[in-house]
Amino acid sequence: MKNRVMIAPSILSADFAAMGNAVEKLEKCGADLIHCDIMDGTFVPRITFGSQMVESVKRHTALPLDVHLMVVNPADKVKDFVEAGADYITVHAEACGDKLKDTLAYIRSFGVKCGAVISPDTPFAKAESVLEYCDMFLIMSVYPGLGGQKFIERTLPKAEQAKERIVRDGLKCLVEIDGGITVDNARRVADAGVDVLVAGNTVFKSEDMAKTIMQLRGGKCEV
Secondary structure, rough: OOEEEEEEEEEHHHOOHHHHHHHHHHHHHHHHHEEEEEEEOOOOOEEEOOOOHHHHOOOOOOEEEEEEEOOOOOHHHHHHHHOOOOOOEEEEEEHHHHHHHHHHHHHHOOOOOEEEEEEOOOOHHHOOOHHHOOEEEEEOOOOOOOOOOOOOOHHHHHHHHHHHHHHHHOOOEEEEEEEEOOOHHHHHHOOOOOEEEEEEEHOOOOOOOOOOOHHHHOOOOOO
């Protein structure tokens, strides 16, 4: 069955001084999820925000909060973000190492949806074994923690691999892609099997956010 691609604007591109208004506007403009990029300055060079911001965002929207942990020792942070109101928590395979499956199980033990993330240089095979334990599989199409990057084309086959495995095994897992998503490449990315497009600058820097979200959603994908 075909289903519309979902749009998850990253609030990393929002005005932090007016975050509540920004999130409310995203909901009115048709966003499907709110993507929260959490960076600790260690796993990635940049520091963004923590669980208090996520808790504040939760008060301004009924949309699911898609919390992407770009941090070392992510299991140590999970409870804080669960209590803050996260609906999805995704963790990097590179940060979890051989504890990835255990970390996903720990997230799910709180009744929150879980997911694995792989960076551009990490092969799909690195996290393929945990796909059956994921509600979301996030493929980074730019290097995490660095802004202003263009979409890395060689990451797209990993989305195709993930979707093929999900469909073949009848898994209930969304494929998400994050980084460099524009109106020009959104359809091609969705056609590769991606269910959720994370777009920050493309949405927040547009003159008409509702129109841009609608244009990003123009592609169809298999679920």
